[in-house]
Amino acid sequence: MAIYRFKVAFEEDDEIYRLIDIKSSQTFRHFNEAIHSAFGFDNIKPCTFFISNDNWRKVREISGEAIATSKMAGAIDDPHQKLLYYYDDANWVFQIELVKIVLSELPGATYPRLEKSVGIAPVQYKKNLIVADPDEDEEFDEEEEPEDDNKAYQHVEGIDDEDELEGEEGDEEEQGEEMDDADEVAEGDDD
Numbered sequence: 001m002a003i004y005r006f007k008v009a010f011e012e013d014d015e016i017y018r019l020i021d022i023k024s025s026q027t028f029r030h031f032n033e034a035i036h037s038a039f040g041f042d043n044i045k046p047c048t049f050f051i052s053n054d055n056w057r058k059v060r061e062i063s064g065e066a067i068a069t070s071k072m073a074g075a076i077d078d079p080h081q082k083l084l085y086y087y088d089d090a091n092w093v094f095q096i097e098l099v100k101i102v103l104s105e106l107p108g109a110t111y112p113r114l115e116k117s118v119g120i121a122p123v124q125y126k127k128n129l130i131v132a133d134p135d136e137d138e139e140f141d142e143e144e145e146p147e148d149d150n151k152a153y154q155h156v157e158g159i160d161d162e163d164e165l166e167g168e169e170g171d172e173e174e175q176g177e178e179m180d181d182a183d184e185v186a187e188g189d190d191d
Contacts, residue, residue: 001025004072005100005115008035008085011093016119019099022112024073028062031072034112035085035094039121045088051075052082056095092124 002024009017018038022031028049036043048063062070075081076098083096105111 001105002073003102003105003111004076004098005102006031006083006096007099008038008094008096010122011084011095013119014095016121018114018118019116020112021102021109021115022072023105024071024076026072026112028067028070028072028075030112032067032085034114035087038114038117039124041087041092041121041124045091047085047087049075050084050086051077052084054078054080054082056082056084058084088124 003021004024005019005021007017007019009015018035020031020034020038022034031049032047033043035041046063047067048061049067050058051060051062053059060075062075075083079098079101081098085094085096086092087094
């Protein structure tokens, strides 16, 4: 029984890839699970495989129930067969290429198996990442300014209130001086 070694790489970054060995008698469901395991993705979103030509143009689709029943050997027409793999409604696109056919299994190996892992896979759910929007930060700062002004105003009022309280509770000489000043101003207004 033949063992296929596929290079599975992100379409956007082919320097992040996995080499996956799978038996020719195994199905695309097995391959699908191996891809998810190799990249650390969950396996809950819809997926589709496309048999492709040398230029990565789609020739035949394998999706739905066909993934569970189609054997890998049925898709291999070329010793360098290419496939496209769309996962999560094409949020993730992988380019898959057959790089080697081995005619015998490794003793005691379980297939499919990860042969080699290169590069760190990106986080599956990009939407969950929180990224600060610079425009939002500016708006936030603008909204904060009036609050700061109000606090400063309240602080000034607080000082005035404290001065009045000190005047009421302070010693009687200060209160008397304030009263005399007020009387002089009032008398000057009458003139």
